[in-house]
Amino acid sequence: MTRTVQLAAIISLSTLVLSGCGGGTPDPTQATSAPTSTSKQSLAPPINNPVSADAFKDRPCDLLTPAQRETVGATKPPKADDSVLGPACVWGPKDSSENTRVSATLYTKPEAVKWERFFELKDQNPFFEPAGELAGVQAVHTHDEKTAERGGCTTQLGLSKDLMMEVAVNLPLKSPDYKTPCKVSDRMATLVIQNLRAGG
Numbered sequence: 001m002t003r004t005v006q007l008a009a010i011i012s013l014s015t016l017v018l019s020g021c022g023g024g025t026p027d028p029t030q031a032t033s034a035p036t037s038t039s040k041q042s043l044a045p046p047i048n049n050p051v052s053a054d055a056f057k058d059r060p061c062d063l064l065t066p067a068q069r070e071t072v073g074a075t076k077p078p079k080a081d082d083s084v085l086g087p088a089c090v091w092g093p094k095d096s097s098e099n100t101r102v103s104a105t106l107y108t109k110p111e112a113v114k115w116e117r118f119f120e121l122k123d124q125n126p127f128f129e130p131a132g133e134l135a136g137v138q139a140v141h142t143h144d145e146k147t148a149e150r151g152g153c154t155t156q157l158g159l160s161k162d163l164m165m166e167v168a169v170n171l172p173l174k175s176p177d178y179k180t181p182c183k184v185s186d187r188m189a190t191l192v193i194q195n196l197r198a199g200g
Contacts, residue, residue: 050160060106072169141186167192
């Protein structure tokens with residue numbers, strides 16, 4: 001499944017991430033099913049230390065510095081996009097056979113899924129793996145296949161109860177981390193969190 005199709009699935013947990021291969025996040029938009037009872041116990045881990053992304057909403061390509069991107073060879077000029085979920089950026093690999101593609105998307109659009117709802121819809125993701133905290137932020141691994149063992153992984157971050165974001169990677173076959181790509185998406189996500197906290 002391509003990332004374009006899976007995007008239609010993030011907007012299909014709801015009614016629809018960035019196009020391109022790699023990563024994997026079926027549908028971070030809200031689903032149209034009936035609302036859940038407010039008395040129902042939350043499935044999502046609590047977010048105790050919210051992180052603001054306000055400083056980067058107009059400049060998502062600054063979420064990673066050139067030096068940080070260079071650690072995985074994502075050195076092509078960044079491409080910003082106003083995606084269906086919110087502001088996004090793709091950092092392409094210097095050499096797609098050798099280096100990693102990285103992307104990040106802030107879920108700022110009204111239709112983008114929120115943290116609690118994301119967990120309620122977890123069964124609609126082929127791969128959904130809670131990852132604990134990264135730099136103090138709750139994280140989840142998702143992918144558009146049942147396992148994340150073929151170069152692609154998306155690290156979903158709960159920045160606050162009303163704001164999520166994703167950091168996705170696509171690794172080349174010869175990468176030593178090809179079968180464990182979530183390690184790389186987590187590493188990139190941790191750098192993004194550090195930059196968010198610093199405020200750019």
